[in-house]
Amino acid sequence: MNQMRKAKRSIKHLLLGIPFFSFALVATSTLAANNEEITACKLLRFGDFSQLEQGNAAMSITNAEYVPSQTLDADTELWTYKYSRLLGAPIPKGTNSLPEHCLVEGYAAPTIRFQLRLPMDQVWNQRFLLNACMGFCGEVSNYPTMAGVMRNYATMSHDGGHTAAGFDGLWAKNNVPLREDFAYRANHVVAVAAKAVIERFYSKQLKYSFISGCSKGGHAGIMAAKRYPNDFDGVIARGPTINYTKVNLVNCMDNAKAILDENDNALLDASYTDFISQAVMQACDHKDGLVDGLISDPRRCDFDPQTLLCSHNTTGKCLTPRQVNAIKEIYAPSYDQQGNIIYGGLPYGSEPEWTGWLFPEAPFIKPYHYYAATEYLKYLAFPRERYNQGNWRDFSYNNEVGELSPILSFMDADHPDLTGFKNSGGKMIVLHGWSDAAIPAYATIDWYESVINYMGKDNTYDFARLFLPPGLVHCGIEGPGAETFDAIAALVHWLDTGIAPDALMTQKEDPQGNILFTRPVYPYPQEAQYIGTGDPKKAENFRPIVPNFKNN
Numbered sequence: 044m045n046q047m048r049k050a051k052r053s054i055k056h057l058l059l060g061i062p063f064f065s066f067a068l069v070a071t072s073t074l075a076a077n078n079e080e081i082t083a084c085k086l087l088r089f090g091d092f093s094q095l096e097q098g099n100a101a102m103s104i105t106n107a108e109y110v111p112s113q114t115l116d117a118d119t120e121l122w123t124y125k126y127s128r129l130l131g132a133p134i135p136k137g138t139n140s141l142p143e144h145c146l147v148e149g150y151a152a153p154t155i156r157f158q159l160r161l162p163m164d165q166v167w168n169q170r171f172l173l174n175a176c177m178g179f180c181g182e183v184s185n186y187p188t189m190a191g192v193m194r195n196y197a198t199m200s201h202d203g204g205h206t207a208a209g210f211d212g213l214w215a216k217n218n219v220p221l222r223e224d225f226a227y228r229a230n231h232v233v234a235v236a237a238k239a240v241i242e243r244f245y246s247k248q249l250k251y252s253f254i255s256g257c258s259k260g261g262h263a264g265i266m267a268a269k270r271y272p273n274d275f276d277g278v279i280a281r282g283p284t285i286n287y288t289k290v291n292l293v294n295c296m297d298n299a300k301a302i303l304d305e306n307d308n309a310l311l312d313a314s315y316t317d318f319i320s321q322a323v324m325q326a327c328d329h330k331d332g333l334v335d336g337l338i339s340d341p342r343r344c345d346f347d348p349q350t351l352l353c354s355h356n357t358t359g360k361c362l363t364p365r366q367v368n369a370i371k372e373i374y375a376p377s378y379d380q381q382g383n384i385i386y387g388g389l390p391y392g393s394e395p396e397w398t399g400w401l402f403p404e405a406p407f408i409k410p411y412h413y414y415a416a417t418e419y420l421k422y423l424a425f426p427r428e429r430y431n432q433g434n435w436r437d438f439s440y441n442n443e444v445g446e447l448s449p450i451l452s453f454m455d456a457d458h459p460d461l462t463g464f465k466n467s468g469g470k471m472i473v474l475h476g477w478s479d480a481a482i483p484a485y486a487t488i489d490w491y492e493s494v495i496n497y498m499g500k501d502n503t504y505d506f507a508r509l510f511l512p513p514g515l516v517h518c519g520i521e522g523p524g525a526e527t528f529d530a531i532a533a534l535v536h537w538l539d540t541g542i543a544p545d546a547l548m549t550q551k552e553d554p555q556g557n558i559l560f561t562r563p564v565y566p567y568p569q570e571a572q573y574i575g576t577g578d579p580k581k582a583e584n585f586r587p588i589v590p591n592f593k594n595n
């Protein structure tokens with residue numbers, strides 16, 4: 044069968060053939076583990092894993108226990124539901140039954156804490172899923188591992204090698220080894236550790252390993268593909284912070300400078316979010332041919348914040364000249380000294396997520412962009428702490444980029460040569476929501492284009508596909524777009540058959556789990572366009588087009 048016929052079959056397969064959820068994947072077995080399996084789980088506690096990779100990936104297990112099947116409380120059920128979407132391995136709404144499994148906890152040397160949930164032998168799908176931590180990492184989360192075990196994956200989460208909460212960078216102060224664990228090493232050594240435990244626990248062989256995460260957790264998959272091309276068969280990278288130093292010191296820094304006045308008070312608060320969002324939607328929603336509350340490609344939008352300026356006869360909400368300028372700066376790219384774009388501005392359509400990232404959620408909280416920029420600057424950007432007493436606004440990326448090279452060399456994942464990963468048979472799905480207000484999708488498009496330039500278009504499409512879902516926010520599920528998509532099933536299909544995903548089915552669910560609409564997302568550079576007839580809430584009424592846009 045030639046490639047074209049294969050591609051056609053695969054689109055049809057994705058759009059019409061298979062049900063969106065393969066419920067068979069979700070553990071429904073009520074079989075209780077036998078005593079032998081329970082004992083095998085507990086004995087993992089006493090395993091000697093000190094010589095993994097000649098000691099480089101040495102691991103100690105501090106707890107190994109059999110967890111009987113149980114019903115989750117409502118809060119845990121909700122967070123597990125959310126995390127399953129963040130992983131690209133969704134579970135149906137209302138799944139509150141955690142299957143029996145073996146829980147293993149411990150740390151990889153020196154200080155990387157992890158947890159690994161192992162489905163019982165009869166239901167294990169012979170796959171390992173590592174959830175790479177996001178933000179500045181710093182905690183071990185139960186939710187991704189619970190979500191993964193519900194899909195019968197042996198699933199691990201970890202803290203990146205340190206303890207922290209939110210955008211707290213103090214752990215990195217004057218400590219380059221901790222930063223190296225955070226940047227690339229942690230995901231490698233915990234994967235080595237997990238594979239050793241899997242080999243000891245199961246009667247069957249491990250078939251596929253996956254790494255999935257959002258933001259810094261998306262960076263992790265691309266970094267792993269670069270540095271450790273044999274660690275993972277499949278990568279899911281959502282909203283990735285690929286050029287991590289620029290993310291913090293250009294993107295977040297410039298957004299923080301735009302929105303905060305000289306006393307670090309925000310020029311706009313969360314009461315402006317809907318106002319600006321509605322104005323942008325009014326100007327641009329229809330430009331993709333469908334008024335649906337989604338902007339399929341913000342490069343088609345020409346919204347002018349000046350239209351929101353207060354005038355003498357304005358009666359409703361409006362913006363002062365200074366506020367208008369702030370909004371213009373937020374949409375505008377950042378430039379280097381030669382006038383080249385070094386970071387795209389936030390896209391039109393990202394406004395629903397501006398509460399929090401730009402407009403403080405409460406008077407005593409600053410925008411998240413501020414914390415990411417200033418904590419990175421203080422504790423991660425330079426080998427020794429700097430700027431602790433100085434004004435963060437004095438920092439200029441263009442002036443100091445030379446001094447940043449030591450951190451850039453190990454922190455950033457934007458090198459375009461992924462030949463090793465491709466040659467090892469690895470496959471990668473990169474997703475970046477157009478409504479992401481933390482990291483603009485433009486940065487990920489620029490990186491993907493750089494990979495294409497370096498490796499060739501067909502060669503790149505063969506192992507790495509980029510999807511840009513409209514309305515998808517940074518790492519949450521609260522945006523206007525569809526956030527339920529089974530990226531991991533697409534990867535498994537790709538690995539099993541060699542047929543790349545020519546479409547990713549997405550669906551939008553209400554809080555009760557009812558499906559509000561379905562929509563295909565086609566790989567970059569294609570866009571899903573409404574065909575003009577039929578129900579626009581149904582995926583079959585969309586087709587792929589290739590828009591002709593200049594990036595940014």
Ligand SMILES: [Ca+2]
Nearest residue numbers: 328333335337
């Ligand atoms: Ca639209």
